[in-house]
Amino acid sequence: MTRRPTTRTSPTTRTSATARPSPTARTRTRRALTATVLAGVTTSLLAGCGLQPAAAFVPAAAPGSIEHVEGLPEDAPLTVTAKNFTEQLVLGKIAVLAASAAGFDVTDETNVPGSVAVRQLMTSHDADMTYEYTGTAWLTFMGHKEGIPDKTEQWQAVKDEDAGNGLTWLKPAPMNNTYAFAVRKEAVGELGDITKLSQIADLPVEDRTFCVESEFNSRPDGFKPMLEQYGLTLGGSGDGGIPKGNVDILDTGTVYTATDRGTCNFGEVFTTDGRIKSLGLSVLEDDRGFFPAYNVAPVLSTATLERYPQLEGVFDQISPKLTDAVLQELNRQVDVEGREPADVAFEWMVKEGFITKP
Template identity: 65%
Template sequence: MATSSVRARGRRRLRAVVTAAVLTLTLGVSGCGLAPATSFVPDVKPGSIRPIEGLPVGTGLTVTSKNFTEQLILGKIAVIAARAAGFDVQDLTNVPGSQPVRQLMLDGQADLTYEYTGTAWLTYLGKDKPIPDQRKQWQAVKDADTANGLTWGPPAPMNNTYAFAIRSAKAKQLGVTSLSDIATIPPAERTFCIEAEFNSRPDGMNPLLKTYGIPRGSGVPNGQIGIYDTGAVYTATANGDCNFGEVFTTDGRIKALDLTVLADDKKYFPAYNVSPVYNTKTLEEHPQLAQVFDRISPKLTDAELQELNLQVDVQGREPADVAADWMVKEGFVTR
């Protein structure tokens, strides 16, 4: 126990240095429109998540996350859950960029984060092709990251991947529920709004259309594909500038604008299920930590994250407040 305590104190001292560096970076870029890191979370009490029995008082745990809306919400959920479990949590959420978060985890300067299977497989692990089956994709990532000192918890149902959405009323009018249905509607109705990156990527628009039997040109005329700035696709789709808009499946604007996501029935898009990822040494010291997050993951669905993201991006609420309210609603914590 003494050896473990000394090691924990040493890690906390080193983390303090890393934290200061990351906070300096975050504050430095705040003038470019990024919010500075904050450790604020509302004051809550244990609910169904109870303090881990026998956990020494003051046991430290560092939680990190990226700095976009969904990651901020998930990061605050992790902070709240870990505090309810009895840990002295260092909140290192709101880190700019995926690679810095990954490095904090690899270096052992953070103990826990929420990460996406597709990001790990394609970006961190450098694989060329995704695995279509969501469970097999998670298992492959889990197995590969074992050698990196990281342990992946079971994946949540939520899959924040690419998709195409259509106005709900128009979906009913055309009778479309899946991407395969696009091939059955009149060619004049095959109008798309996409981002420039998706238009030019080798795994983007052209192979997608080919996969679904409506190749660009003969199946979808070039003049029916509109290129939009990031984020403008949602509004353009809702306004009827096109029938089918490129979206991310957990974006809050899908619900706010009454859009319907079409099923990717041929599994073209990679799986981006989210999972809690632990520093393996931390999990070995506190195996009960996994039990805490294993209870949360099944509740994280596409619909739930659409609603939580909407509260931040559309209604202007703070991610920490949104996370806390959701944790109370699910009974994990209380006020």
């Protein structure tokens, strides 16, 4: 099954929590036209006046468990890049803080508009490090038609293929920012303590109600095949039927609130979205492995890593702590509370002991 997520963008310059149309959105560009436009815009920016991120501020960081690399030259350069949506901004600032604490002279090129643009910076080796999603690399950049649900297998496949592009994937984080369905907590007991997608088929037809995005509903690898894998049929009238009247087609930004308000029992979500926590939604387990893995991992220029092998130890400390729950909370602080990604990243890094305040 090929997962082609909806393209969700955030503004390049963050203003306020209410101004953001799509919190924790992931810009995973799938359509060739969009990719061409993004690439063209980014090329123009780089060629015309240099890349000047709108949110390049990060607090000063001193070593903690991330120690200053012994023997590192004072001017050892490292360019960190990231996309321009909440989760990527937080991860990018984490990387900037970690590298700074380790003693690198960091250039902050986070807040870049689009997946394709960041990929170009990495493959051209104009940037040294980014956090990338395994599913994005496999399906979008490498052009495979089907994702791999097993997290370890997906990471290994991406790591092996990207080695030929001069890029090295370090160990992945537990966080898996993939599609899922969630239910409001108040309804979990009403539906029989439901925790898995497979349990939906056991519910009465009238309780099988869904809120989904229009693109996810219409794609050949989206809602309909997902239902089929779980023994359900869209528009069917039998035991596993889902009447079309049971499905609300909504904009991305309204699926979460509609699910929370009881418009439907099951809403399509992204697993690290901060609104899951802020609205008290419960994510159902994809127990039949329909959705591909989208684990995030540090990706470094192989040449840079060979020059500074200590970077592997720096980022390997951080990855195990990056869980779905952690990113939901960090994303929530940015998108709901309106905090700066750099401040959120800094506070979390200090709390975990990775860095200290100077």
